[in-house]
Amino acid sequence: MRKKWIIRSVVPVVLLFVAVGAFVVFEPIQVLPRIRISPGYLLMNQDAETMTSEDVRGDIVLYSFTYSECGEECMDIHNTMIEVQSRLGEIDTGDVDVRFVTISFDPETDTPEVLTEYASRLDADPDVWQFATGDPVHLENVVKAGFEVYYQEHAGGDFSFAPVFILVDGWGVIRGEYRYQTNASDADKIVRHLDVLGEEVRNSHGAASLAYEAAHFFLCYP
Amino acid sequence: MIKNWKRIGIVLGVIILGVLVARFLILPRLQPHVFGGAVIQSNQQAPRTDLISADGPVSIADFEGEVVVVYFGYTFCPDVCPATLNKLADSMALLGDRADEVQIMMVSVDPARDTPELLKEYVTHFHPDFIGVTGDEATVNRVATLFGVVYEVAAGTEATGYTIDHTSTVILVDREGYLKLVLPFEGTAEQIAADIEYFLG
Numbered sequence: 560m561r562k563k564w565i566i567r568s569v570v571p572v573v574l575l576f577v578a579v580g581a582f583v584v585f586e587p588i589q590v591l592p593r594i595r596i597s598p599g600y601l602l603m604n605q606d607a608e609t610m611t612s613e614d615v616r617g618d619i620v621l622y623s624f625t626y627s628e629c630g631e632e633c634m635d636i637h638n639t640m641i642e643v644q645s646r647l648g649e650i651d652t653g654d655v656d657v658r659f660v661t662i663s664f665d666p667e668t669d670t671p672e673v674l675t676e677y678a679s680r681l682d683a684d685p686d687v688w689q690f691a692t693g694d695p696v697h698l699e700n701v702v703k704a705g706f707e708v709y710y711q712e713h714a715g716g717d718f719s720f721a722p723v724f725i726l727v728d729g730w731g732v733i734r735g736e737y738r739y740q741t742n743a744s745d746a747d748k749i750v751r752h753l754d755v756l757g758e759e760v761r762n763s764h765g766a767a768s769l770a771y772e773a774a775h776f777f778l779c780y781p
Numbered sequence: 782m783i784k785n786w787k788r789i790g791i792v793l794g795v796i797i798l799g800v801l802v803a804r805f806l807i808l809p810r811l812q813p814h815v816f817g818g819a820v821i822q823s824n825q826q827a828p829r830t831d832l833i834s835a836d837g838p839v840s841i842a843d844f845e846g847e848v849v850v851v852y853f854g855y856t857f858c859p860d861v862c863p864a865t866l867n868k869l870a871d872s873m874a875l876l877g878d879r880a881d882e883v884q885i886m887m888v889s890v891d892p893a894r895d896t897p898e899l900l901k902e903y904v905t906h907f908h909p910d911f912i913g914v915t916g917d918e919a920t921v922n923r924v925a926t927l928f929g930v931v932y933e934v935a936a937g938t939e940a941t942g943y944t945i946d947h948t949s950t951v952i953l954v955d956r957e958g959y960l961k962l963v964l965p966f967e968g969t970a971e972q973i974a975a976d977i978e979y980f981l982g
Contacts (some may be wrong), residue, residue, distance in 0.1 A: 595825045596960055599931030599948055611931045613948055696919065700926040730819035730963060731929050731950070772815065775822070 588774040589755045593732040597727040598705020602662065602693035605674035610660075610691050612731060618649055618656045619756055621749065622725040624708050626665035626718050627677045636722050637681050644687060644748040649750060652757035659688040664702055664710045664718065666692040706733075727753060729760070800928035814979050817972035818950075818964035827851075827954045828927045832888065835901035839886075839914050841954055848980050849884045850973075853930045853947055856903040856913075861949050861950035861966065862887075866907040869951070871970035872977065873908055880910070882981055888924060889915040890932035890947045928952050929963065942958040955980050 597612065604610040623640055625633050640659055640770035648655055663669040669677075674690040683690070692698070702708050726735030726749070735752045737745070760770050807968060825885025827849075831838045840850055854862035866887065873880040887904050889895035892915045895903075915921065925932060925948075932947035949966035953976065962976055 591821055593822045595821060595823060596927075596929040596952070596963060598926045599929050600926065601931050601933055609933065611933065612929070613931055613946075697922060697926070700923045704923070705926050728819075730965075732819045732821065732963065769815070775820070 566741065570588065588770055590771060590774045591752055591755055591760055593728075593730075593775070594733040594736065595707075597725075597731045597733050598701045599731075600693070600701040600705070601608040601697065602691035602701075603671065603703065604689050604691045605671050605678050615658055615660070616656045616729075616731055617729040619652060619753065619760070620658045620660055620727045621727060621753070622706065622727065623659070623661045624664065624702060624706070624710065624720060625661060626663050626720075627669050627673050628665065628716065629718070633699075636724075637748070638713065639724065639746045640683075640688070641681060643749050643753070644684060646746070646750050647687070647753075650753045650757050652753070653761040655757070655760045657687070657753060659683070661688070661690045662702060662773060663690065663692040664698050664720070665712075665716070666695060670747075707736075724749060726756070728756060814975070816962060816979070817968040817976050818953075818962050820962055825960045827958055827960050828924050829958070830916070830920055830924050832916045832920065832924065833897050834912050834914045835897040836912075839912060841958060844884045844954075845958055846956050847882050848977055849886060849958060850977065851886050851888060851928060851952045851954060853888050853890050853925055853928065853932065855889050855945055855947075856895050856899055857941060857944070859941065859944065863907075865949065865951065865966065866904065866911070868968075868970045868973065869911075870908040872974035873910070875970060875974035876977060879978065879981055883977055885911045887911065888921065888928075889913065890921065890925060890930070890945050891958050892916060892918055892921050894942075923926050925935065928960070953977065953980060956982075958981045 593700050599612045601609065621640070623636055625636060627762065640661070644659065650657065663674065669692045674692070678685065678688065678690050702710065706723070706725055708721060708723045710718050712718050722739050724737040725733055728734050734756060735749070737749060760772055762768060817897065827838050827841045829842045831840050833839070852865055852869065854865065869885050873883065873885065876883060885908065887900070889900055893913050897913070897915060900915060904911035904913040916924070929950065929952070930948040932945050935946050936945050937944035951964040951968070951973070952960060953962035953964065955961045961980060964973060
């Protein structure tokens with residue numbers, strides 16, 4: 560008789576531990592951390608139109624940083640973007656669009672005409688991928704202070720800079736930072752993270768959203 | 782017979798204890814506070830730049846120990862800013878005494894027209910404890926950028942002069958000076974008050 564009681568009271572507790580353990584081990588719900596606020600910006604795109612951070616609010620945006628005269632050295636960065644662009648079909652983000660924004664920190668050279676030519680050279684789909692630059696002081700605030708991407712101009716118009724990709728969600732929160740020692744980068748990782756973010760977006764309503772918030776909570780809440 | 786009563790008593794006791802533990806210890810943990818906006822999970826320090834109020838220089842760092850709610854707007858703002866500031870005033874009322882530990886701050890995105898005095902008059906109209914701050918164009922641009930805010934001059938009517946399109950989010954800075962929460966314009970006063978209360982602890 561007593562044994563039965565013990566079994567009856569112990570079993571649910573064991574089940575609970577197994578469930579929590581399974582959650583931790585198998586990660587049925589994956590979330591990307593909410594890292595930082597993405598900076599607000601007011602830039603000009605390849606069509607000489609104003610482009611602001613508000614224009615892409617609600618979209619998932621992948622940012623890269625470069626300057627058009629970089630040439631072959633930068634092709635690895637662009638190849639990553641090109642590969643991710645070609646694999647967007649693998650990702651389901653519901654009714655949220657995925658966009659690419661490449662910010663040039665060389666506004667003197669990178670006029671809208673230069674950026675248009677640059678975009679066509681990279682086979683950038685104009686519906687997905689925009690190129691933009693802006694006022695040098697504002698760029699410092701946005702790129703260096705906001706996105707925390709280092710760049711430095713040298714005499715002769717060349718720049719040294721860190722190859723970085725940044726993933727921002729529809730809230731305007733940075734969800735992924737990909738900082739590489741070399742220009743060679745990992746498109747697989749970015750595609751996988753876009754997928755994880757898409758999954759979260761598609762489950763952002765009703766009871767499922769609570770499970771995702773709980774996952775955030777377990778990961779790293781304040 | 783007595784043995785049976787004893788057993789029932791023990792079972793009832795265990796059940797009541799179980800329910801109490803579940804209600805007060807387990808459920809609150811399983812059911813995290815649902816925020817009205819996006820919570821920043823890493824420690825992103827709020828810009829500590831000095832801005833100017835009618836009562837002298839003001840920096841986020843001055844309010845360490847308090848929760849600071851930052852909003853970007855301007856005094857000529859026709860609709861969005863008054864609506865948001867009213868909502869923030871309502872949330873302060875909902876917080877009651879705890880509102881003492883909260884500072885609401887509006888940063889002007891129109892430094893050309895908003896003098897510190899004009900800002901003070903404007904924000905205290907919504908709530909006596911609100912402060913309005915501004916700075917030179919470069920400072921405001923930098924601070925706004927880092928708070929994820931962008932603003933752009935737009936053509937207004939002849940009566941109003943130019944207007945300014947600006948990000949309408951409300952940003953919450955915790956007691957330690959970290960950016961913690963981005964609230965959308967659509968949030969209600971109740972939601973904002975609940976979120977502030979969460980960060981008050």
